[in-house]
Amino acid sequence: MLYSDKVMDHFMHPRNVGEIEDASATGTVGNAKCGDIMKVYLKIEDNIVVDAKFKTFGCGSAIATSSMATEMIKGHTIDEALSLTNKAVAEALDGLPPVKMHCSLLAEQAVKAAIKEYYEKHGGIPEDKMKFFDVLDEDEHSV
Amino acid sequence: MAEKIVKRVYLDNAATTIVRSEVVDAMIPVFTENFGNASSIYLEGQKAKSTLEDARARIAACLNAEPSEIYFTSCGTESDNWAVKGTAFRYAKKGKHIITSAIEHHAVLHSCEALAKLGYEITYLPVDEYGLVDPAQVESAIRPDTILVTIMMANNEIGTVEPIEEIAKICKDKKILFHTDAVQAAGALPIDVKALGVDMLSLSGHKLHAPKGIGILYIRKGVAITNFMDGGAQERAKRAGTENLPYIIGFAKALELSLSEMQANIPRIEKIRDELIDAVLDAIPHVRLNGHPVKRLPGNANLSFEFIEGESLLLLLDFMGFACSSGSACTSGSLDPSHVLLAIGLPHEIAHGSLRVSIGKFNTEEEVMSIVPALQEIVQRLRDMSPLYEDFLNNKHTPYTPCNRCAK
Numbered sequence: 001m002l003y004s005d006k007v008m009d010h011f012m013h014p015r016n017v018g019e020i021e022d023a024s025a026t027g028t029v030g031n032a033k034c035g036d037i038m039k040v041y042l043k044i045e046d047n048i049v050v051d052a053k054f055k056t057f058g059c060g061s062a063i064a065t066s067s068m069a070t071e072m073i074k075g076h077t078i079d080e081a082l083s084l085t086n087k088a089v090a091e092a093l094d095g096l097p098p099v100k101m102h103c104s105l106l107a108e109q110a111v112k113a114a115i116k117e118y119y120e121k122h123g124g125i126p127e128d129k130m131k132f133f134d135v136l137d138e139d140e141h142s143v
Numbered sequence: 144m145a146e147k148i149v150k151r152v153y154l155d156n157a158a159t160t161i162v163r164s165e166v167v168d169a170m171i172p173v174f175t176e177n178f179g180n181a182s183s184i185y186l187e188g189q190k191a192k193s194t195l196e197d198a199r200a201r202i203a204a205c206l207n208a209e210p211s212e213i214y215f216t217s218c219g220t221e222s223d224n225w226a227v228k229g230t231a232f233r234y235a236k237k238g239k240h241i242i243t244s245a246i247e248h249h250a251v252l253h254s255c256e257a258l259a260k261l262g263y264e265i266t267y268l269p270v271d272e273y274g275l276v277d278p279a280q281v282e283s284a285i286r287p288d289t290i291l292v293t294i295m296m297a298n299n300e301i302g303t304v305e306p307i308e309e310i311a312k313i314c315k316d317k318k319i320l321f322h323t324d325a326v327q328a329a330g331a332l333p334i335d336v337k338a339l340g341v342d343m344l345s346l347s348g349h350k351l352h353a354p355k356g357i358g359i360l361y362i363r364k365g366v367a368i369t370n371f372m373d374g375g376a377q378e379r380a381k382r383a384g385t386e387n388l389p390y391i392i393g394f395a396k397a398l399e400l401s402l403s404e405m406q407a408n409i410p411r412i413e414k415i416r417d418e419l420i421d422a423v424l425d426a427i428p429h430v431r432l433n434g435h436p437v438k439r440l441p442g443n444a445n446l447s448f449e450f451i452e453g454e455s456l457l458l459l460l461d462f463m464g465f466a467c468s469s470g471s472a473c474t475s476g477s478l479d480p481s482h483v484l485l486a487i488g489l490p491h492e493i494a495h496g497s498l499r500v501s502i503g504k505f506n507t508e509e510e511v512m513s514i515v516p517a518l519q520e521i522v523q524r525l526r527d528m529s530p531l532y533e534d535f536l537n538n539k540h541t542p543y544t545p546c547n548r549c550a551k
Contacts, residue, residue, distance in 0.1 A: 032492035
């Protein structure tokens with residue numbers, strides 16, 4: 001099998017699929033041309049990600065990493081969500097095939113794009129958080 | 144978790160086919176009894192030799208060729224490599240220009256790319272929206288230094304059947320060698336090398352219920368190309384290597400069966416295919432049929448489902464028991480979707496959502512049609528989680544981060 005059981009589980013039964021009507025922020029990354037787009041919706045209250053949902057156009061691992069990434073940040077603080085890495089997402093899924101690692105980066109980028117939007121709506125990105133957003137400039141296929 | 148037991152429906156006959164029991168039966172004695180090396184002079188060898196030549200004659204008869212024009216290879220890819228590179232090397236002094244199409248199989252395209260690195264010039268002819276090569280474009284692409292035209296008989300992904308006779312005639316008039324990759328056409332269309340007027344033609348056993356690991360290159364009498372495989376004097380010293388006799392016997396049997404059953408099989412398969420296409424287009428919105436509506440292989444249905452991605456579609460179909468293929472990037476191991484779907488003008492995002500269903504002799508109408516409700520369910524499920532579909536429903540376009548590598 002191409003994918004681990006965990007990837008298949010998150011692909012077949014994705015957690016947190018959908019939209020949040022009154023989302024605090026959303027982040028959309030990827031490109032239809034490349035075959036994957038992720039959109040993450042966050043509901044943030046008192047610095048806590050109280051809800052996270054996603055919509056993804058993409059392959060099995062793109063859907064599974066979206067599902068896992070949203071699971072990993074739900075109920076956590078913004079700071080904790082910001083420290084989410086693509087490696088952590090991939091590890092939580094018991095690994096991804098090498099050609100699919102870019103999907104996990106896309107998941108990290110989608111979460112960070114949403115947090116960036118949240119900061120921008122609330123007085124701008126704090127200086128000490130800037131470094132977390134460098135990843136948004138990375139080409140997901142370079143992973 | 145116990146694996147769910149589902150009935151399997153194999154709808155990827157363009158990828159490979161099951162070996163028919165008649166073919167297995169014909170092969171077994173060649174493994175266990177008639178096992179000699181056809182190059183040996185003693186009884187076992189001579190028995191093998193006569194079996195080999197008998198098979199060659201039977202295959203030649205199926206293709207309206209002479210037995211001496213049939214060369215056995217290890218696969219369709221080897222046949223294509225040999226035809227393209229063998230011609231290129233042989234005629235390098237005459238010229239280094241080769242004409243092919245943008246939708247050839249990688250066995251031809253990558254052979255051409257390898258030759259380009261050696262200083263050959265390749266013209267990749269475009270195709271129209273249905274995947275058809277225009278013979279007039281072949282004619283105008285021919286130059287004084289053109290040594291080979293290679294255009295496939297039928298496309299493996301979208302099933303479009305090319306005007307090979309017309310192209311062969313142009314090449315003959317201009318005295319240019321013409322090769323066709325007939326790997327997908329064999330078993331689905333009658334192949335008469337004389338009527339087609341081709342100089343070389345590639346075939347593969349495993350697409351027509353013979354085993355994997357056996358191919359044929361037809362080389363018309365009088366055409367000389369450089370050897371590809373050097374070694375012993377097998378195949379009239381043109382293709383070295385001990386002949387794979389059991390598989391050759393299997394190929395002969397499979398080809399004969401496909402021909403004798405063609406008149407009954409093909410209309411049946413075509414009818415199921417058209418029913419399937421109509422039912423899918425009826426049941427699911429935002430779907431397009433890729434390839435030509437009429438000039439297509441009997442068993443090929445290639446459909447693009449907007450707003451979803453092919454690998455997800457294949458995984459869910461697999462879970463429900465269906466084996467199919469897709470031209471999405473994620474299934475090809477590269478970033479780009481199928482070169483064929485891009486060549487017929489599909490935008491990347493629609494090419495990513497393609498599905499190829501290839502129906503074969505052993506598929507029943509009932510099992511093929513059972514994919515329709517499965518597709519309906521799966522496509523809706525994937526669209527419900529697709530941000531592209533959400534945008535479409537809301538009539539807006541979310542700007543995505545640009546991708547340096549893919550944006551063209």
